Amino acid sequence: MMLVYIGAIALLALLLVFVALYAIRQKDLLYAVLATGVVSLILSLVFLLLQAPDVALTEAAIGIALTTIVFVITIRNTSRYENENTQSKINTKKSE
Amino acid sequence: MKKFFVITLLAVLGFYLASTFCYMPFGENRMGAPVDEQTVGAYYLNQTAEVSQVSNVITAIVVNYRGFDTLGEVTVLFLASAGLASILYRRKEEDEEEVERLNQPSSSLLQTGSKFLFPLVVLLGIYVFIHGHLTPGGGFQGGAIIATGFLLMLIAYKKYHVSHGMLTWVESLAGILFVTIGIWGLVTGGTFLENSFLPKGTLNSLISGGAIPIIYIAVGFKVAAELTGVLDILLNTKDPIKK
Numbered sequence: 001m002m003l004v005y006i007g008a009i010a011l012l013a014l015l016l017v018f019v020a021l022y023a024i025r026q027k028d029l030l031y032a033v034l035a036t037g038v039v040s041l042i043l044s045l046v047f048l049l050l051q052a053p054d055v056a057l058t059e060a061a062i063g064i065a066l067t068t069i070v071f072v073i074t075i076r077n078t079s080r081y082e083n084e085n086t087q088s089k090i091n092t093k094k095s096e
Numbered sequence: 097m098k099k100f101f102v103i104t105l106l107a108v109l110g111f112y113l114a115s116t117f118c119y120m121p122f123g124e125n126r127m128g129a130p131v132d133e134q135t136v137g138a139y140y141l142n143q144t145a146e147v148s149q150v151s152n153v154i155t156a157i158v159v160n161y162r163g164f165d166t167l168g169e170v171t172v173l174f175l176a177s178a179g180l181a182s183i184l185y186r187r188k189e190e191d192e193e194e195v196e197r198l199n200q201p202s203s204s205l206l207q208t209g210s211k212f213l214f215p216l217v218v219l220l221g222i223y224v225f226i227h228g229h230l231t232p233g234g235g236f237q238g239g240a241i242i243a244t245g246f247l248l249m250l251i252a253y254k255k256y257h258v259s260h261g262m263l264t265w266v267e268s269l270a271g272i273l274f275v276t277i278g279i280w281g282l283v284t285g286g287t288f289l290e291n292s293f294l295p296k297g298t299l300n301s302l303i304s305g306g307a308i309p310i311i312y313i314a315v316g317f318k319v320a321a322e323l324t325g326v327l328d329i330l331l332n333t334k335d336p337i338k339k
Contacts, residue, residue: 053232054154057224061240066323069247073330 027082037068149296150305163289177322210252217245225316235312239319246324263321270318
């Protein structure tokens with residue numbers, strides 16, 4: 001039982017690292033922001049498994065909903081791609 | 097030379113970090129609770145239920161034992177929200193009928209869904225902060241959940257506006273209530289936020305814990321008003337590119 005518990009936390013932590021790396025590597029900032037939202041979701045699950053439900057609730061409300069939406073608003077007011085080259089690359093890929 | 101300094105700095109930092117973790121066996125009970133009665137962690141875990149009749153020990157620590165810290169946190173949030181408002185808040189201009197929001201009109205699916213979900217989300221938020229002393233959660237969490245509900249409405253309906261005068265009133269009254277309870281404790285009990293002037297009630301009932309639920313309800317209203325104001329201001333800013 002203990003082993004299953006530790007294994008679940010380890011798996012979630014591993015997933016967390018991979019999603020966070022995706023968020024760093026992604027050039028489309030909208031996807032990157034959504035990935036940070038997923039990081040918060042997994043993190044709140046980890047907090048719940050580590051028996052910290054108060055912190056899990058805070059992470060769920062602030063991390064998943066509010067921070068993500070603030071960044072989405074920021075992206076809409078600025079630009080969606082990390083630089084102009086990637087945007088043109090994606091555009092040409094679409095047109096092909 | 098610069099690299100040498102950087103490497104030295106990193107080495108010193110690494111040494112102290114590593115030595116800290118070496119002296120501390122993994123998974124050790126560092127708070128000492130409830131084995132060693134002398135530590136502060138054991139005191140909180142053993143005494144909170146008897147002394148302040150609060151079943152969620154974290155709430156008792158956040159609002160009562162560390163209540164002054166919570167007041168500081170609420171002030172930080174207030175300053176952040178006030179700073180954002182002073183930079184970005186936009187009044188209705190002379191020529192425009194109404195402050196236009198950026199988002200496109202949303203689909204009727206989203207509109208109906210958010211109209212249905214909004215009261216439920218707000219109810220959940222209120223539940224979380226009213227039961228802060230009984231179940232996990234409290235003022236901050238409940239306030240953030242309520243702000244999420246308002247966010248749904250702000251996104252779904254282009255014409256939906258939150259009255260900033262109302263938000264200011266709610267925020268100010270909640271803050272004043274918090275400080276008043278603190279000063280009341282100072283007058284009657286001798287220390288700021290002393291929880292001694294209200295009857296404690298019985299453990300695990302809704303009205304228990306003296307002033308703790310009242311403070312958390314005030315914090316909940318304050319946080320909800322601040323975060324809703326921040327979201328409304330952010331959504332109402334003019335598009336700098338398209339203009």
